[in-house]
Amino acid sequence: MNTSAQLSNAKLKGRLLKDKLFTYTLIFLAFLSSVPLFLILFELIKKGYKQINISFFYKVAPDTMEAMVAVKNNEIIPGGIANGIVGTLIIVGMASLIAIPLGIICGMYLAENSKGKFAGIVRFIVDMLQGVPSIVLGVIGYIWIVKPITGGFSSLAGSVALSIMMLPSIVRSTEETLKMIPETLKEAALSLGVPYHKTMLRVVLPSGISGIISGVILGISRIAGETAPLMLTALGSAAISTDITEPSSAIPLLIWEFYNDPNLVDMIWSASLFLLFLILCLNLTAKAIAKRWKVQY
Amino acid sequence: MNSEKIFRYLLIGSGVLIVLIALGIVTTLFIGAIPSFKEFGFGFIYSTEWNPTQGRESYGALPFIIGTLVTSILALLLTFPFAFSISLFLGEYFRNGKLPSFLRSVIDLLAGIPSVVYGLWGFYALRPIITDLGLNAQGFGIFTSSIILAIMIIPYASSLGSEVISMVPGNLKEAAYSLGATRFEVVKTVIIPNAGSGIFAGYILALGRAIGETMAVTMLIGNSNKIPTGIFDLGNTMASLIANQFGEADGLKYTSLVEIGLLLFVITGIVNYLGKLIMKKLSA
Numbered sequence: 001m002n003t004s005a006q007l008s009n010a011k012l013k014g015r016l017l018k019d020k021l022f023t024y025t026l027i028f029l030a031f032l033s034s035v036p037l038f039l040i041l042f043e044l045i046k047k048g049y050k051q052i053n054i055s056f057f058y059k060v061a062p063d064t065m066e067a068m069v070a071v072k073n074n075e076i077i078p079g080g081i082a083n084g085i086v087g088t089l090i091i092v093g094m095a096s097l098i099a100i101p102l103g104i105i106c107g108m109y110l111a112e113n114s115k116g117k118f119a120g121i122v123r124f125i126v127d128m129l130q131g132v133p134s135i136v137l138g139v140i141g142y143i144w145i146v147k148p149i150t151g152g153f154s155s156l157a158g159s160v161a162l163s164i165m166m167l168p169s170i171v172r173s174t175e176e177t178l179k180m181i182p183e184t185l186k187e188a189a190l191s192l193g194v195p196y197h198k199t200m201l202r203v204v205l206p207s208g209i210s211g212i213i214s215g216v217i218l219g220i221s222r223i224a225g226e227t228a229p230l231m232l233t234a235l236g237s238a239a240i241s242t243d244i245t246e247p248s249s250a251i252p253l254l255i256w257e258f259y260n261d262p263n264l265v266d267m268i269w270s271a272s273l274f275l276l277f278l279i280l281c282l283n284l285t286a287k288a289i290a291k292r293w294k295v296q297y
Numbered sequence: 298m299n300s301e302k303i304f305r306y307l308l309i310g311s312g313v314l315i316v317l318i319a320l321g322i323v324t325t326l327f328i329g330a331i332p333s334f335k336e337f338g339f340g341f342i343y344s345t346e347w348n349p350t351q352g353r354e355s356y357g358a359l360p361f362i363i364g365t366l367v368t369s370i371l372a373l374l375l376t377f378p379f380a381f382s383i384s385l386f387l388g389e390y391f392r393n394g395k396l397p398s399f400l401r402s403v404i405d406l407l408a409g410i411p412s413v414v415y416g417l418w419g420f421y422a423l424r425p426i427i428t429d430l431g432l433n434a435q436g437f438g439i440f441t442s443s444i445i446l447a448i449m450i451i452p453y454a455s456s457l458g459s460e461v462i463s464m465v466p467g468n469l470k471e472a473a474y475s476l477g478a479t480r481f482e483v484v485k486t487v488i489i490p491n492a493g494s495g496i497f498a499g500y501i502l503a504l505g506r507a508i509g510e511t512m513a514v515t516m517l518i519g520n521s522n523k524i525p526t527g528i529f530d531l532g533n534t535m536a537s538l539i540a541n542q543f544g545e546a547d548g549l550k551y552t553s554l555v556e557i558g559l560l561l562f563v564i565t566g567i568v569n570y571l572g573k574l575i576m577k578k579l580s581a
Contacts, residue, residue, distance in 0.1 A: 019479035026390065029382035034403040036448045040410060040418045087540060106311040122312040125319045131569035132322070132562060133509025135536045141544065143325050171315075197304030225411025228511035228536070232543050255413050259516070260484045272414045279409050
Protein backbone atom coordinates (compact mmCIF):
# COMPACT_ATOMS: atom_id res chain seq x y z
CA MET A 1 0.00 0.00 0.00
CA ASN A 2 1.47 3.38 -0.88
CA THR A 3 1.55 6.26 1.54
CA SER A 4 -1.14 8.37 -0.03
CA ALA A 5 -3.64 5.51 0.27
CA GLN A 6 -2.68 5.08 3.93
CA LEU A 7 -3.12 8.77 4.45
CA SER A 8 -6.58 8.86 2.92
CA ASN A 9 -7.51 5.75 4.85
CA ALA A 10 -6.55 7.47 8.09
CA LYS A 11 -8.46 10.53 7.01
CA LEU A 12 -11.58 8.47 6.35
CA LYS A 13 -11.29 6.84 9.75
CA GLY A 14 -11.02 10.26 11.31
CA ARG A 15 -14.15 11.43 9.55
CA LEU A 16 -16.08 8.36 10.58
CA LEU A 17 -14.89 8.75 14.16
CA LYS A 18 -15.99 12.36 14.18
CA ASP A 19 -19.37 11.33 12.88
CA LYS A 20 -19.78 8.69 15.58
CA LEU A 21 -18.66 11.03 18.34
CA PHE A 22 -21.12 13.65 17.18
CA THR A 23 -24.00 11.19 17.10
CA TYR A 24 -23.30 9.87 20.59
CA THR A 25 -22.87 13.36 22.05
CA LEU A 26 -26.13 14.34 20.46
CA ILE A 27 -28.04 11.41 21.92
CA PHE A 28 -26.41 11.93 25.30
CA LEU A 29 -27.23 15.63 25.49
CA ALA A 30 -30.78 15.12 24.21
CA PHE A 31 -31.52 12.61 26.93
CA LEU A 32 -29.64 14.54 29.59
CA SER A 33 -32.28 17.26 29.07
CA SER A 34 -34.94 14.90 30.33
CA VAL A 35 -33.16 14.34 33.66
CA PRO A 36 -34.47 17.53 35.36
CA LEU A 37 -38.05 16.46 34.65
CA PHE A 38 -37.58 13.17 36.48
CA LEU A 39 -35.67 14.81 39.31
CA ILE A 40 -38.51 17.29 39.78
CA LEU A 41 -41.21 14.62 39.61
CA PHE A 42 -39.25 12.41 42.04
CA GLU A 43 -38.78 15.25 44.51
CA LEU A 44 -42.45 16.26 44.39
CA ILE A 45 -43.71 12.72 44.85
CA LYS A 46 -41.20 11.80 47.55
CA LYS A 47 -41.89 14.86 49.66
CA GLY A 48 -45.47 15.53 48.72
CA TYR A 49 -47.38 12.29 48.93
CA LYS A 50 -47.73 12.08 52.72
CA GLN A 51 -49.72 15.28 53.07
CA ILE A 52 -52.26 14.24 50.47
CA ASN A 53 -55.39 12.80 52.07
CA ILE A 54 -59.06 13.59 51.88
CA SER A 55 -58.91 16.64 54.12
CA PHE A 56 -56.26 18.06 51.81
CA PHE A 57 -59.05 18.74 49.32
CA TYR A 58 -61.79 20.14 51.54
CA LYS A 59 -59.98 22.00 54.31
CA VAL A 60 -58.53 25.46 53.94
CA ALA A 61 -54.83 26.17 54.33
CA PRO A 62 -53.59 25.88 57.94
CA ASP A 63 -52.20 28.88 59.77
CA THR A 64 -48.64 29.02 60.98
CA MET A 65 -49.39 28.11 64.61
CA GLU A 66 -51.36 24.97 63.78
CA ALA A 67 -48.63 23.85 61.44
CA MET A 68 -45.89 24.55 63.95
CA VAL A 69 -47.61 22.47 66.65
CA ALA A 70 -48.17 19.61 64.22
CA VAL A 71 -44.58 19.61 63.02
CA LYS A 72 -43.34 19.67 66.62
CA ASN A 73 -45.45 16.61 67.49
CA ASN A 74 -44.23 14.90 64.34
CA GLU A 75 -47.73 14.77 62.88
CA ILE A 76 -48.73 15.72 59.41
CA ILE A 77 -49.89 19.31 59.07
CA PRO A 78 -53.69 19.58 59.35
CA GLY A 79 -55.65 21.40 56.68
CA GLY A 80 -55.56 21.45 52.95
CA ILE A 81 -55.71 23.66 49.94
CA ALA A 82 -59.47 23.99 49.47
CA ASN A 83 -59.27 27.80 49.32
CA GLY A 84 -56.70 27.47 46.57
CA ILE A 85 -58.68 24.93 44.59
CA VAL A 86 -61.87 27.01 44.71
CA GLY A 87 -59.93 30.17 43.88
CA THR A 88 -58.19 28.58 40.91
CA LEU A 89 -61.50 27.20 39.62
CA ILE A 90 -63.18 30.60 39.85
CA ILE A 91 -60.29 32.63 38.46
CA VAL A 92 -59.46 30.25 35.62
CA GLY A 93 -63.17 29.71 34.91
CA MET A 94 -63.86 33.41 34.59
CA ALA A 95 -60.75 33.95 32.49
CA SER A 96 -61.99 31.19 30.16
CA LEU A 97 -65.44 32.78 29.96
CA ILE A 98 -63.81 35.97 28.74
CA ALA A 99 -61.13 34.51 26.49
CA ILE A 100 -62.79 31.50 24.82
CA PRO A 101 -65.62 33.25 22.93
CA LEU A 102 -63.46 36.20 21.94
CA GLY A 103 -60.58 33.93 20.97
CA ILE A 104 -62.67 31.59 18.84
CA ILE A 105 -64.48 34.40 17.03
CA CYS A 106 -61.22 36.20 16.36
CA GLY A 107 -59.62 32.96 15.16
CA MET A 108 -62.54 32.53 12.78
CA TYR A 109 -62.07 36.08 11.53
CA LEU A 110 -58.36 35.49 10.85
CA ALA A 111 -59.01 32.16 9.11
CA GLU A 112 -61.64 33.77 6.88
CA ASN A 113 -59.49 36.77 5.99
CA SER A 114 -56.09 35.23 5.42
CA LYS A 115 -54.98 38.05 3.10
CA GLY A 116 -56.75 41.15 4.43
CA LYS A 117 -54.73 44.10 5.65
CA PHE A 118 -56.57 44.59 8.94
CA ALA A 119 -56.45 40.85 9.58
CA GLY A 120 -52.69 41.06 9.12
CA ILE A 121 -52.53 43.74 11.80
CA VAL A 122 -54.69 41.65 14.14
CA ARG A 123 -52.48 38.60 13.52
CA PHE A 124 -49.38 40.63 14.30
CA ILE A 125 -50.93 41.94 17.52
CA VAL A 126 -51.98 38.47 18.63
CA ASP A 127 -48.37 37.34 18.12
CA MET A 128 -47.13 40.27 20.17
CA LEU A 129 -49.68 39.59 22.94
CA GLN A 130 -48.36 36.05 23.12
CA GLY A 131 -44.97 37.42 24.12
CA VAL A 132 -46.11 39.85 26.82
CA PRO A 133 -44.58 38.75 30.15
CA SER A 134 -47.18 37.53 32.62
CA ILE A 135 -46.04 39.98 35.30
CA VAL A 136 -46.81 42.90 32.98
CA LEU A 137 -50.33 41.53 32.56
CA GLY A 138 -50.50 41.47 36.36
CA VAL A 139 -49.71 45.19 36.39
CA ILE A 140 -52.42 45.71 33.76
CA GLY A 141 -54.97 43.76 35.83
CA TYR A 142 -54.06 45.91 38.80
CA ILE A 143 -54.44 49.20 36.95
CA TRP A 144 -57.60 48.22 35.02
CA ILE A 145 -59.57 46.37 37.68
CA VAL A 146 -58.07 46.54 41.17
CA LYS A 147 -57.79 50.31 41.33
CA PRO A 148 -60.91 51.61 39.53
CA ILE A 149 -63.47 48.78 39.67
CA THR A 150 -63.12 46.52 42.66
CA GLY A 151 -61.30 49.06 44.79
CA GLY A 152 -58.99 46.39 46.15
CA PHE A 153 -57.39 43.11 45.20
CA SER A 154 -59.92 40.77 43.61
CA SER A 155 -60.24 37.50 41.75
CA LEU A 156 -61.90 39.41 38.90
CA ALA A 157 -58.67 41.31 38.32
CA GLY A 158 -56.77 38.03 38.26
CA SER A 159 -59.18 36.62 35.70
CA VAL A 160 -58.80 39.62 33.41
CA ALA A 161 -55.00 39.34 33.53
CA LEU A 162 -55.09 35.60 32.84
CA SER A 163 -57.70 35.94 30.08
CA ILE A 164 -55.38 38.23 28.10
CA MET A 165 -52.69 35.62 28.62
CA MET A 166 -54.68 32.70 27.25
CA LEU A 167 -56.26 34.64 24.37
CA PRO A 168 -53.40 34.31 21.83
CA SER A 169 -53.16 30.53 22.02
CA ILE A 170 -56.91 30.15 21.49
CA VAL A 171 -56.92 32.55 18.54
CA ARG A 172 -53.99 30.87 16.84
CA SER A 173 -55.18 27.29 17.37
CA THR A 174 -58.65 28.19 16.07
CA GLU A 175 -57.15 29.89 13.04
CA GLU A 176 -54.75 27.04 12.27
CA THR A 177 -57.47 24.42 12.63
CA LEU A 178 -60.05 26.24 10.51
CA LYS A 179 -57.48 26.87 7.78
CA MET A 180 -57.05 23.12 7.39
CA ILE A 181 -60.73 22.58 6.69
CA PRO A 182 -61.21 22.31 2.92
CA GLU A 183 -62.88 25.19 1.13
CA THR A 184 -65.16 22.69 -0.65
CA LEU A 185 -66.97 21.92 2.60
CA LYS A 186 -67.88 25.57 3.00
CA GLU A 187 -68.78 25.91 -0.67
CA ALA A 188 -71.05 22.88 -0.46
CA ALA A 189 -73.00 24.41 2.41
CA LEU A 190 -73.18 27.82 0.76
CA SER A 191 -74.35 26.31 -2.54
CA LEU A 192 -77.26 24.69 -0.71
CA GLY A 193 -78.36 28.17 0.26
CA VAL A 194 -77.18 28.01 3.86
CA PRO A 195 -76.48 31.55 5.03
CA TYR A 196 -72.86 32.46 5.70
CA HIS A 197 -73.10 32.65 9.48
CA LYS A 198 -74.84 29.28 9.69
CA THR A 199 -72.23 27.76 7.41
CA MET A 200 -69.49 29.01 9.68
CA LEU A 201 -71.16 28.11 12.98
CA ARG A 202 -72.87 24.85 12.02
CA VAL A 203 -70.56 23.38 9.39
CA VAL A 204 -67.04 24.80 9.51
CA LEU A 205 -66.68 25.31 13.27
CA PRO A 206 -67.94 21.82 14.26
CA SER A 207 -65.58 20.16 11.76
CA GLY A 208 -62.66 21.80 13.49
CA ILE A 209 -63.95 21.44 17.02
CA SER A 210 -61.26 18.99 18.18
CA GLY A 211 -58.41 21.29 17.29
CA ILE A 212 -60.18 24.24 18.87
CA ILE A 213 -60.96 22.38 22.10
CA SER A 214 -57.42 21.12 22.43
CA GLY A 215 -56.16 24.67 21.89
CA VAL A 216 -58.51 25.92 24.61
CA ILE A 217 -57.39 23.23 27.06
CA LEU A 218 -53.75 24.03 26.37
CA GLY A 219 -54.55 27.69 27.02
CA ILE A 220 -56.14 26.75 30.35
CA SER A 221 -53.18 24.62 31.34
CA ARG A 222 -50.90 27.50 30.51
CA ILE A 223 -52.63 29.87 32.93
CA ALA A 224 -53.52 27.39 35.69
CA GLY A 225 -49.97 27.43 37.05
CA GLU A 226 -49.41 31.17 36.77
CA THR A 227 -48.38 32.85 40.00
CA ALA A 228 -46.86 36.21 39.18
CA PRO A 229 -49.90 38.03 37.75
CA LEU A 230 -52.09 36.75 40.60
CA MET A 231 -49.72 38.20 43.19
CA LEU A 232 -50.58 41.65 41.88
CA THR A 233 -54.30 41.02 41.41
CA ALA A 234 -55.98 38.23 43.39
CA LEU A 235 -53.42 38.55 46.21
CA GLY A 236 -54.56 35.49 48.21
CA SER A 237 -56.99 34.81 51.01
CA ALA A 238 -57.04 32.48 53.99
CA ALA A 239 -60.71 31.60 53.59
CA ILE A 240 -62.65 30.18 50.67
CA SER A 241 -63.83 33.22 48.75
CA THR A 242 -66.55 33.10 46.11
CA ASP A 243 -67.10 36.84 45.79
CA ILE A 244 -65.29 37.89 42.64
CA THR A 245 -64.75 41.44 43.91
CA GLU A 246 -62.83 40.16 46.94
CA PRO A 247 -59.27 38.84 47.19
CA SER A 248 -59.02 35.15 46.53
CA SER A 249 -56.43 32.44 46.82
CA ALA A 250 -55.31 30.09 44.06
CA ILE A 251 -53.18 26.95 44.15
CA PRO A 252 -50.02 28.64 42.81
CA LEU A 253 -50.51 31.52 45.26
CA LEU A 254 -50.76 29.02 48.12
CA ILE A 255 -47.50 27.42 47.02
CA TRP A 256 -45.91 30.85 47.18
CA GLU A 257 -47.34 31.44 50.67
CA PHE A 258 -46.18 28.05 51.93
CA TYR A 259 -42.75 28.78 50.49
CA ASN A 260 -42.51 31.98 52.47
CA ASP A 261 -43.58 30.38 55.76
CA PRO A 262 -40.98 28.04 57.28
CA ASN A 263 -43.62 26.19 59.31
CA LEU A 264 -45.61 25.24 56.24
CA VAL A 265 -42.75 23.85 54.17
CA ASP A 266 -44.22 20.34 54.13
CA MET A 267 -47.35 21.65 52.45
CA ILE A 268 -45.44 23.09 49.48
CA TRP A 269 -44.70 19.73 47.97
CA SER A 270 -48.21 18.38 48.22
CA ALA A 271 -49.71 21.53 46.71
CA SER A 272 -47.13 21.50 43.91
CA LEU A 273 -47.69 17.82 43.26
CA PHE A 274 -51.43 18.42 42.96
CA LEU A 275 -50.97 21.45 40.68
CA LEU A 276 -48.57 19.59 38.45
CA PHE A 277 -50.90 16.60 38.29
CA LEU A 278 -53.75 18.91 37.29
CA ILE A 279 -51.72 20.55 34.51
CA LEU A 280 -50.40 17.24 33.20
CA CYS A 281 -53.96 15.91 33.03
CA LEU A 282 -55.05 18.97 31.05
CA ASN A 283 -52.11 18.55 28.66
CA LEU A 284 -52.80 14.86 28.13
CA THR A 285 -56.50 15.53 27.55
CA ALA A 286 -55.66 18.17 24.97
CA LYS A 287 -53.31 15.78 23.20
CA ALA A 288 -55.79 12.91 23.28
CA ILE A 289 -58.56 15.09 21.86
CA ALA A 290 -56.34 16.43 19.11
CA LYS A 291 -55.21 12.92 18.18
CA ARG A 292 -58.54 11.14 18.45
CA TRP A 293 -60.70 13.53 16.51
CA LYS A 294 -58.12 14.78 14.11
CA VAL A 295 -59.56 16.63 11.12
CA GLN A 296 -59.11 14.33 8.17
CA TYR A 297 -60.13 14.94 4.60
CA MET B 298 -80.35 44.16 10.84
CA ASN B 299 -80.22 40.53 9.87
CA SER B 300 -78.16 37.89 11.58
CA GLU B 301 -75.87 37.65 8.57
CA LYS B 302 -74.72 41.22 9.09
CA ILE B 303 -74.48 40.84 12.85
CA PHE B 304 -72.21 37.86 12.35
CA ARG B 305 -69.88 39.76 10.03
CA TYR B 306 -69.72 42.67 12.45
CA LEU B 307 -69.02 40.24 15.25
CA LEU B 308 -66.05 38.79 13.36
CA ILE B 309 -64.53 42.19 12.62
CA GLY B 310 -65.49 43.41 16.10
CA SER B 311 -63.44 40.66 17.71
CA GLY B 312 -60.42 41.78 15.72
CA VAL B 313 -61.04 45.40 16.70
CA LEU B 314 -61.39 44.39 20.35
CA ILE B 315 -58.03 42.60 20.31
CA VAL B 316 -56.38 45.65 18.78
CA LEU B 317 -58.03 47.80 21.47
CA ILE B 318 -56.78 45.49 24.23
CA ALA B 319 -53.23 45.76 22.92
CA LEU B 320 -53.46 49.54 22.54
CA GLY B 321 -54.99 49.68 26.01
CA ILE B 322 -52.05 47.80 27.49
CA VAL B 323 -49.55 50.14 25.86
CA THR B 324 -51.34 53.36 26.80
CA THR B 325 -52.02 52.18 30.34
CA LEU B 326 -48.33 51.49 30.89
CA PHE B 327 -47.39 54.82 29.30
CA ILE B 328 -49.83 56.83 31.41
CA GLY B 329 -48.78 54.98 34.56
CA ALA B 330 -45.13 55.72 33.85
CA ILE B 331 -45.56 59.45 33.15
CA PRO B 332 -44.98 60.72 36.73
CA SER B 333 -41.80 58.68 37.01
CA PHE B 334 -40.64 59.88 33.61
CA LYS B 335 -41.32 63.51 34.61
CA GLU B 336 -39.23 63.04 37.75
CA PHE B 337 -36.25 61.16 36.33
CA GLY B 338 -36.45 61.61 32.54
CA PHE B 339 -34.27 59.32 30.48
CA GLY B 340 -31.91 59.11 33.44
CA PHE B 341 -34.26 56.42 34.74
CA ILE B 342 -32.81 53.99 32.22
CA TYR B 343 -29.16 54.50 33.12
CA SER B 344 -29.40 55.47 36.78
CA THR B 345 -28.09 52.76 39.09
CA GLU B 346 -29.82 53.78 42.29
CA TRP B 347 -32.96 52.16 43.68
CA ASN B 348 -33.58 53.94 46.94
CA PRO B 349 -37.07 53.89 48.46
CA THR B 350 -36.09 55.79 51.64
CA GLN B 351 -38.67 58.49 52.36
CA GLY B 352 -37.49 61.96 51.33
CA ARG B 353 -34.47 60.67 49.41
CA GLU B 354 -36.39 58.56 46.94
CA SER B 355 -34.55 57.89 43.74
CA TYR B 356 -35.20 55.19 41.21
CA GLY B 357 -33.21 53.87 38.30
CA ALA B 358 -33.61 50.79 36.16
CA LEU B 359 -30.07 49.98 35.05
CA PRO B 360 -29.25 47.25 37.61
CA PHE B 361 -32.45 45.43 36.66
CA ILE B 362 -32.04 45.84 32.92
CA ILE B 363 -28.50 44.44 33.20
CA GLY B 364 -29.66 41.69 35.57
CA THR B 365 -32.44 40.69 33.18
CA LEU B 366 -30.23 40.61 30.10
CA VAL B 367 -27.34 38.80 31.78
CA THR B 368 -29.58 36.13 33.34
CA SER B 369 -31.51 35.41 30.19
CA ILE B 370 -28.57 35.48 27.78
CA LEU B 371 -26.62 33.17 30.09
CA ALA B 372 -29.66 30.89 30.23
CA LEU B 373 -29.79 30.84 26.45
CA LEU B 374 -26.10 29.92 26.22
CA LEU B 375 -26.58 27.13 28.74
CA THR B 376 -29.64 25.79 26.97
CA PHE B 377 -28.05 25.90 23.51
CA PRO B 378 -26.19 22.52 23.43
CA PHE B 379 -29.21 20.70 24.81
CA ALA B 380 -31.84 22.40 22.67
CA PHE B 381 -29.70 21.98 19.56
CA SER B 382 -29.19 18.28 20.27
CA ILE B 383 -32.89 17.79 20.79
CA SER B 384 -33.71 19.63 17.56
CA LEU B 385 -31.33 17.47 15.56
CA PHE B 386 -32.38 14.31 17.36
CA LEU B 387 -36.07 14.86 16.62
CA GLY B 388 -35.74 16.61 13.29
CA GLU B 389 -33.07 14.51 11.61
CA TYR B 390 -31.60 11.51 13.43
CA PHE B 391 -34.65 9.84 14.92
CA ARG B 392 -37.89 11.12 13.47
CA ASN B 393 -40.21 8.24 14.25
CA GLY B 394 -40.31 5.53 16.84
CA LYS B 395 -40.66 5.05 20.55
CA LEU B 396 -37.52 6.90 21.67
CA PRO B 397 -38.29 10.20 19.95
CA SER B 398 -41.92 10.12 21.02
CA PHE B 399 -40.71 9.58 24.59
CA LEU B 400 -38.39 12.57 24.28
CA ARG B 401 -41.20 14.62 22.76
CA SER B 402 -43.49 13.91 25.72
CA VAL B 403 -40.70 14.75 28.16
CA ILE B 404 -40.26 18.11 26.49
CA ASP B 405 -44.00 18.77 26.51
CA LEU B 406 -44.06 17.99 30.21
CA LEU B 407 -41.10 20.30 30.86
CA ALA B 408 -43.08 23.08 29.19
CA GLY B 409 -46.07 22.35 31.42
CA ILE B 410 -44.34 22.62 34.80
CA PRO B 411 -45.37 25.90 36.45
CA SER B 412 -42.69 28.47 37.04
CA VAL B 413 -43.22 28.44 40.81
CA VAL B 414 -42.51 24.67 40.92
CA TYR B 415 -39.26 25.21 39.01
CA GLY B 416 -38.40 27.84 41.57
CA LEU B 417 -39.06 25.45 44.45
CA TRP B 418 -36.94 22.76 42.88
CA GLY B 419 -34.17 25.27 42.27
CA PHE B 420 -34.37 26.42 45.88
CA TYR B 421 -34.40 23.01 47.54
CA ALA B 422 -32.46 20.83 45.11
CA LEU B 423 -30.20 22.99 42.95
CA ARG B 424 -29.18 25.68 45.46
CA PRO B 425 -27.46 23.23 47.88
CA ILE B 426 -25.38 21.89 44.98
CA ILE B 427 -24.28 25.41 44.04
CA THR B 428 -23.34 26.06 47.68
CA ASP B 429 -21.42 22.76 47.92
CA LEU B 430 -19.47 23.63 44.82
CA GLY B 431 -18.46 26.84 46.56
CA LEU B 432 -19.67 29.01 43.70
CA ASN B 433 -21.67 31.23 45.99
CA ALA B 434 -22.12 31.34 49.77
CA GLN B 435 -25.90 31.04 49.82
CA GLY B 436 -26.42 29.43 46.47
CA PHE B 437 -28.56 32.33 45.26
CA GLY B 438 -27.64 34.49 42.32
CA ILE B 439 -27.59 34.99 38.60
CA PHE B 440 -25.94 31.66 37.79
CA THR B 441 -28.50 29.65 39.77
CA SER B 442 -31.43 31.44 38.13
CA SER B 443 -29.88 31.02 34.70
CA ILE B 444 -29.61 27.24 35.14
CA ILE B 445 -33.29 27.02 36.05
CA LEU B 446 -34.25 29.36 33.20
CA ALA B 447 -32.16 27.24 30.83
CA ILE B 448 -34.16 24.15 31.78
CA MET B 449 -37.42 26.08 31.48
CA ILE B 450 -36.75 27.33 27.95
CA ILE B 451 -35.48 24.03 26.49
CA PRO B 452 -38.94 23.28 25.01
CA TYR B 453 -39.25 26.70 23.39
CA ALA B 454 -35.69 26.73 22.05
CA SER B 455 -35.88 23.23 20.59
CA SER B 456 -39.36 23.00 19.07
CA LEU B 457 -38.97 25.46 16.20
CA GLY B 458 -35.51 24.05 15.46
CA SER B 459 -36.69 20.48 15.09
CA GLU B 460 -39.49 21.67 12.84
CA VAL B 461 -37.23 23.52 10.40
CA ILE B 462 -34.60 20.78 10.47
CA SER B 463 -37.21 18.22 9.47
CA MET B 464 -38.22 20.46 6.57
CA VAL B 465 -34.76 20.52 4.97
CA PRO B 466 -35.32 19.03 1.50
CA GLY B 467 -34.37 15.35 1.28
CA ASN B 468 -32.70 15.62 -2.13
CA LEU B 469 -30.14 18.10 -0.80
CA LYS B 470 -29.16 15.66 1.92
CA GLU B 471 -29.11 12.76 -0.54
CA ALA B 472 -26.86 14.72 -2.88
CA ALA B 473 -24.37 15.19 -0.05
CA TYR B 474 -24.55 11.53 0.95
CA SER B 475 -23.97 10.43 -2.64
CA LEU B 476 -20.74 12.44 -2.65
CA GLY B 477 -19.61 10.35 0.29
CA ALA B 478 -20.40 12.76 3.11
CA THR B 479 -20.85 11.36 6.61
CA ARG B 480 -23.97 12.27 8.55
CA PHE B 481 -22.04 14.80 10.61
CA GLU B 482 -20.84 16.44 7.42
CA VAL B 483 -24.39 16.52 6.11
CA VAL B 484 -25.46 18.26 9.30
CA LYS B 485 -22.60 20.72 9.02
CA THR B 486 -22.78 21.54 5.33
CA VAL B 487 -26.45 21.02 4.43
CA ILE B 488 -28.73 21.12 7.45
CA ILE B 489 -27.23 23.99 9.42
CA PRO B 490 -26.89 26.36 6.44
CA ASN B 491 -30.45 25.49 5.42
CA ALA B 492 -32.21 25.54 8.76
CA GLY B 493 -29.86 27.90 10.59
CA SER B 494 -32.02 30.99 10.54
CA GLY B 495 -35.07 29.02 11.71
CA ILE B 496 -33.09 27.50 14.57
CA PHE B 497 -31.83 30.97 15.42
CA ALA B 498 -35.36 32.39 15.39
CA GLY B 499 -36.35 29.71 17.90
CA TYR B 500 -33.56 30.83 20.24
CA ILE B 501 -34.62 34.45 19.95
CA LEU B 502 -38.20 33.55 20.90
CA ALA B 503 -36.88 31.47 23.81
CA LEU B 504 -34.85 34.49 24.91
CA GLY B 505 -38.07 36.50 24.97
CA ARG B 506 -39.53 33.86 27.30
CA ALA B 507 -36.53 33.98 29.60
CA ILE B 508 -36.62 37.78 29.83
CA GLY B 509 -40.23 37.82 31.01
CA GLU B 510 -39.99 34.89 33.40
CA THR B 511 -40.79 35.89 36.95
CA MET B 512 -41.38 33.41 39.75
CA ALA B 513 -38.47 30.98 39.41
CA VAL B 514 -36.07 33.90 39.09
CA THR B 515 -37.57 35.75 42.06
CA MET B 516 -36.99 32.72 44.25
CA LEU B 517 -33.38 32.21 43.21
CA ILE B 518 -31.67 35.42 42.13
CA GLY B 519 -31.22 36.91 45.59
CA ASN B 520 -33.03 40.18 44.88
CA SER B 521 -30.17 42.60 45.29
CA ASN B 522 -30.70 46.05 43.85
CA LYS B 523 -27.11 46.58 42.73
CA ILE B 524 -25.48 45.96 39.39
CA PRO B 525 -24.12 42.39 39.53
CA THR B 526 -20.32 42.16 39.43
CA GLY B 527 -20.15 38.66 37.99
CA ILE B 528 -22.31 35.71 37.09
CA PHE B 529 -22.08 34.22 40.59
CA ASP B 530 -23.16 37.49 42.19
CA LEU B 531 -26.66 38.26 43.42
CA GLY B 532 -28.83 40.34 41.15
CA ASN B 533 -32.39 41.15 40.25
CA THR B 534 -34.45 41.17 37.09
CA MET B 535 -37.12 43.62 36.00
CA ALA B 536 -39.88 41.03 36.30
CA SER B 537 -38.86 39.86 39.74
CA LEU B 538 -38.47 43.43 41.00
CA ILE B 539 -42.08 44.13 40.05
CA ALA B 540 -43.24 40.89 41.67
CA ASN B 541 -41.42 41.71 44.90
CA GLN B 542 -42.19 45.37 45.34
CA PHE B 543 -45.43 46.13 43.53
CA GLY B 544 -47.69 45.00 46.36
CA GLU B 545 -46.78 47.66 48.90
CA ALA B 546 -45.80 50.37 46.45
CA ASP B 547 -47.39 53.78 46.07
CA GLY B 548 -46.45 57.24 44.85
CA LEU B 549 -43.14 57.56 43.08
CA LYS B 550 -42.18 53.94 43.67
CA TYR B 551 -45.42 52.73 42.13
CA THR B 552 -45.00 54.75 38.96
CA SER B 553 -41.33 53.74 38.73
CA LEU B 554 -42.38 50.09 38.88
CA VAL B 555 -44.93 50.72 36.12
CA GLU B 556 -42.15 52.30 34.06
CA ILE B 557 -40.04 49.18 34.66
CA GLY B 558 -43.05 47.19 33.42
CA LEU B 559 -43.20 49.39 30.33
CA LEU B 560 -39.48 48.86 29.66
CA LEU B 561 -39.91 45.10 30.12
CA PHE B 562 -42.85 45.18 27.71
CA VAL B 563 -40.79 47.09 25.15
CA ILE B 564 -37.74 44.83 25.47
CA THR B 565 -39.72 41.58 25.12
CA GLY B 566 -41.67 43.19 22.27
CA ILE B 567 -38.47 43.98 20.36
CA VAL B 568 -36.99 40.52 20.98
CA ASN B 569 -40.17 38.75 19.88
CA TYR B 570 -40.50 41.01 16.86
CA LEU B 571 -36.96 40.13 15.77
CA GLY B 572 -37.74 36.43 16.16
CA LYS B 573 -40.90 36.71 14.07
CA LEU B 574 -39.08 38.78 11.46
CA ILE B 575 -36.47 36.06 10.98
CA MET B 576 -39.23 33.44 10.76
CA LYS B 577 -41.09 35.48 8.15
CA LYS B 578 -37.98 35.92 6.01
CA LEU B 579 -37.60 32.17 6.24
CA SER B 580 -41.06 31.30 4.98
CA ALA B 581 -41.01 33.93 2.21
